[in-house]
Amino acid sequence: MTPKQEQAMPDTLDTTVEILDALVGFETVSGRPTHGIIGYIQDYLAQHDIPSTLSFDEAKERANVFATIGPEIDGGVVLNGHTDVVPVEGQDWSSDPFKLTRKGDRLYGRGSVDMKGFLACVLALVPVFKAAPLTKPIHIAFTFDEETGGLGMPVLLESLSGFAYRPEVVIVGEPTQMKIVTGHKGGYEMRTEIKGQEAHSCDPRQGVSAITAAMKLISKIEEMNAQRAANPVGVLSTARLIPLSMSAR
C-alpha cells in the first residue's frame, strides 16, 4: 500500500474489534436460530442507511442477510461469510468461548477467526464503502449453517435469482493464513450399498460376503487416491475419496 492509500484508509481496527465482540457474543452454533445476530447486523446496516434483505430456512428460524452498497448494476464484488460457528461442547476452553477475550495481542472466542472476524472487518468498513465513489456495487452476503453443509447458501442463491443484476467476483473470507486461495475442491457424498448372500458357515462358497466385496471397492478407492496424489491438478491435489462408514448385511 502506498502512503497515500494508507492515509485514505481510516483506522477501523477499534470498530472491528467492537463489532467482533458483539458477534462472538451471539451463540450461533450451526442449526440454532439466528435472530439475534441477524438483528444486530441488520440494525448496524440500517444505521448506515443500507437496506438489507433476509432469506430464511423452512422454519424461519435461521436467515441469510444480503445488502448492496453502490449502484445496483451488473459486476462488482460479493463479500461472503457465514454467521454460524462449530460447537464448543467437550472442548477445553480457558475462557468463555462466547465472550471475546483479549490476551496480549490476541483475541479469543469461538468464531473470532472462522469467520466472525471477517464479518467484523466487512461491517467495520461499511462507512468506507458508502463514502467511496463506487462505480460497481459491493454486496454483503452472510449465510447461515455453513459449517454443517453450506445449508444457507442455496437459499441465498434462490432468493437472488430474481435480481436483475449479477455480481462479478466473490471474496469468501474463510481463513487461509492470509494467502489468496483461488479455488476450492468442494465435496460430494455418495452412498454405496453392498448386499451379500447368506449361507451356512459349513460351505461359504454357497454365499457371497458383502465385506469381501466392500473390501475390494475400498481398495479400488485407495488406488484412485494414489493415482490422484501422483498426478496433482491445482487445488485438486489434496482431493481424496474417503470411505466414511461401512456396514455389512
Ligand SMILES: [Zn+2]
Ligand atoms: Zn468458515
